[in-house]
Amino acid sequence: MTTTARERAADAAPTYGHKPTVFAAFLHFDLSFMIWVLLGALGVSISESLGLGAAQKGLMVAIPILSGSLMRIPLGLLSDRFGGRRVGIAMLLALFVPLVVGWQAGTSLGVLFAVGLMLGVAGASFAVVLPLASRWYPPERQGLVMGIAAAGNSGTVVANLVAPRIAAIVGWHNVLALTMIPLAIVLAAFSFLAKDSPSRVARQSLAGYLTVLRERELWWFCLFYSVTFGGYVGLSSFMPLLLRDQYHLPAVTAGYLTALAALAGSALRPVGGWVADKLGGVRLLSVLLGGIAAMYAAASTLPAIAAMFAVLVTAMVCLGLGNGAVFQLVPQCFRRQIGIATGVVGAVGGLGGFVLPTMLGQFKQHTDSYSAGFVVLGAVALVALTLLRVLMARSEGWQTSWRVAARTGEPARRKAAA
Numbered sequence: 249m250t251t252t253a254r255e256r257a258a259d260a261a262p263t264y265g266h267k268p269t270v271f272a273a274f275l276h277f278d279l280s281f282m283i284w285v286l287l288g289a290l291g292v293s294i295s296e297s298l299g300l301g302a303a304q305k306g307l308m309v310a311i312p313i314l315s316g317s318l319m320r321i322p323l324g325l326l327s328d329r330f331g332g333r334r335v336g337i338a339m340l341l342a343l344f345v346p347l348v349v350g351w352q353a354g355t356s357l358g359v360l361f362a363v364g365l366m367l368g369v370a371g372a373s374f375a376v377v378l379p380l381a382s383r384w385y386p387p388e389r390q391g392l393v394m395g396i397a398a399a400g401n402s403g404t405v406v407a408n409l410v411a412p413r414i415a416a417i418v419g420w421h422n423v424l425a426l427t428m429i430p431l432a433i434v435l436a437a438f439s440f441l442a443k444d445s446p447s448r449v450a451r452q453s454l455a456g457y458l459t460v461l462r463e464r465e466l467w468w469f470c471l472f473y474s475v476t477f478g479g480y481v482g483l484s485s486f487m488p489l490l491l492r493d494q495y496h497l498p499a500v501t502a503g504y505l506t507a508l509a510a511l512a513g514s515a516l517r518p519v520g521g522w523v524a525d526k527l528g529g530v531r532l533l534s535v536l537l538g539g540i541a542a543m544y545a546a547a548s549t550l551p552a553i554a555a556m557f558a559v560l561v562t563a564m565v566c567l568g569l570g571n572g573a574v575f576q577l578v579p580q581c582f583r584r585q586i587g588i589a590t591g592v593v594g595a596v597g598g599l600g601g602f603v604l605p606t607m608l609g610q611f612k613q614h615t616d617s618y619s620a621g622f623v624v625l626g627a628v629a630l631v632a633l634t635l636l637r638v639l640m641a642r643s644e645g646w647q648t649s650w651r652v653a654a655r656t657g658e659p660a661r662r663k664a665a666a
Contacts, residue, residue: 252261252350253273256264256508258490259286262448262580265384266384266443266447266529268441268442268443269381269384269441269442269443270378270381270384270393270396270572271441272377272380272437272441272442273332273377273378273381273442274396275376275402275434275437275438275441276340276373276376276434276438276442277373277374278402278403278406278434279340279430279431279434280339280340280370280371280373280401280403280454281371281373281403281404281407282369282404282406282427282430282479283343283367283369283403283407283409283427283431284312284313284316284367284368284370284371284373284403284405285297285309285312285364285403285404285408285481285484285485286367286407286411286424286427286488287308287311287312287360287364287367287482287485288309288402288412288486288488288605289407289408289411289412289488289503289506290412290415290420290423291305291308291309291485291486291489292488292489292492292499292502293309293412293415293416293420293481293499293618294420294624295308295421295489296358297402297420297514298356298360299611300308302330302493302609302612303609303610303613304487304609305489305609306486306605306606306607306608306609306610306612307361307495307606307609308357308360308361308364309485309486309489309600309605310370310482310485310601310603310605310606310609311361311364311368311602312364312365312367312369312370312607313368313371313481313482313485313599313601313602314598314602315364315365315366315367315368315371315506316367316369316370316371316598317368317370317371317594317595317596317597317599317602318368318595318598319368319369319372319592320371320372320373320374320375320591320592320598320645321375321591321592321595322374323335323339323372323375323591324372324375324376324379324589324591324592324594325591326376327375327376327380327591328379330333330454331380331443331444331449332376332377332379332444333380333438333442333443333444333461335376336376336377336380336438337368337372337435337438339369339372339373339376339537339571340431340434340435340438341435342366342369343367343369343370343431344428344431345366345581346362346364346366346367346369347425347427347428347431348364348422348428349362349363349366349627350363350421350424351424351425352421354424355618356423356438359488362501362602364639371598372594373591375440375590375591375594375595375655377520378590379574379590379592380442380444380445381393381396382446382579383445384445393521396462396518396541398401398650400519402510402511402514404481404484404506404507404512404560405507405508405509406507407507408484408487408488408503408504408507408510409421409503409504409507410507411503412488412499412500412502412503413461413503413545414426415499417448418501427603434663437526443448457500460582460592461592463581463582464508465579465581465583465605466589466593468639469574469577469581469589469593470577470592470595470597471591471596471632471635472537472570472632473571473574473575473593473596473600473635474596474597474599474600475540475570475600475628475629475632476533476536476540476552476569476570476571476573476574476601477570477571477574477594477597477598477600477601478566478597478598478599478600478601478603478604478623479540479567479601479604479625480510480564480567480568480594480601481564481597481598481601482573482600482601482602482603482604482605483509483560483563483564483567483603483604484506484509484513484564485605486501486511486604486605486608486609487502487505487506487509487510487560488506489502489605489609490608490618491505491506492551492558492625493612494550494556494618495509495553495556496522496638497553505557505624508561509557509560509561510564512561512564512565512568513541513565513567513568514569515567515568516566516569516572517568517569517571517572518572519569519572520536520569520570520571520572520573520576521567521573521575521576522572523572523573524572524573524576525576529573529574529576529577530573530577530636530639530640531576532573532612533570533571533573533574533636534633534636534640536566536567536569536570536573537570537629537630537632537633537636538630538633539562539563539566540563540566540567540570540626540629541626541629541630543559543563543566543626543634544563544622544623544625544626544629545622545626546559547559547560547563547621547622547665548615548618548619548620548621548622548626549619550618550619552580558576564664566592567590572594575577575590575593576592578593581597583601600606604625606620607621607625608622614646615619
């Protein structure tokens with residue numbers, strides 16, 4: 249059979265499901281997320297080595313989050329136009345550069361800022377591999393599939409469990425060198441397992457893709473995801489420094505506790521997607537935003553370490569479930585432009601993750617306390633909940649979580665019109 253004949257056969261074949269691609273997407277996102285938060289996991293060792301202040305610590309761990317967030321939009325667009333597999337492979341290859349630079353030349357804050365900017369490529373994995381997996385499955389399976397692929401944010405767990413322990417033995421510079429070993433393994437596995445769905449929509453013009461930016465639902469998703477994912481990645485990155493500065497825990501212990509909290513959030517993300525498939529993502533999200541606001545309020549009291557850890561774990565559970573709920577909804581609205589929609593929503597969500605550690609570091613620097621920072625975070629979550637309830641009262645799409653539109657095949661955003 250010729251290549252052309254094989255392509256026609258693939259186009260005509262059913263495209264319901266491809267488990268190797270889902271697994272490849274999980275591996276890509278897991279490894280990328282691990283690398284994305286690596287400076288945060290090594291934050292205690294790095295800050296003590298370079299003598300950083302509270303604000304500098306917050307900025308150091310926030311820069312990869314900022315650059316990764318901004319890269320999600322163009323890489324999501326490239327994923328739509330050229331396929332997630334090609335773009336995903338290129339991203340993994342690019343990550344060798346900042347790891348080598350940090351290993352060989354990471355002796356000043358300026359160099360680490362540059363390394364952090366380049367590590368942002370890892371954070372953009374979200375906008376590439378989630379659409380890669382999503383395109384293989386119908387709307388009614390999106391919550392579970394996106395949740396499984398996005399459970400790769402468990403890379404935070406791996407980074408905080410392993411990196412501080414290895415840094416204590418061989419130094420944090422060498423942790424960057426050793427990270428290239430799993431990077432090479434995942435590159436090989438992803439290249440072998442991942443496959444673009446033959447049902448991918450025909451390429452559109454740049455203007456055609458960017459029409460999604462005029463859709464109001466996109467920006468509401470951005471707001472809610474900035475609370476859920478921004479909170480998850482921001483807390484995951486900053487928690488080791490918070491536990492070290494506030495409770496004077498050893499770096500390795502702070503890493504272990506952060507890993508446990510991050511595991512609670514990442515493991516429940518697929519559950520959030522599954523529950524959203526059953527009950528509706530909007531309904532679930534409205535409950536979780538209230539829980540997030542309550543946990544931030546509790547954290548603002550800065551209780552004893554045992555109580556604080558319980559609060560942080562509960563917050564991460566709500567944030568992880570909320571991530572699954574939001575991304576159960578996005579494919580229902582933006583099936584044809586899922587790459588750019590995922591990129592935009594993920595970018596703004598990541599910007600929330602940039603703001604959180606930066607703000608907590610600034611409050612600590614100027615007030616000698618993290619309390620006011622957590623109060624602000626709780627207020628933001630409460631405002632998001634209020635706005636969501638207003639949308640649920642006024643818009644059919646937000647009332648039904650777009651499930652009617654998905655079943656009938658009508659354009660989801662028309663169903664969402666008030």
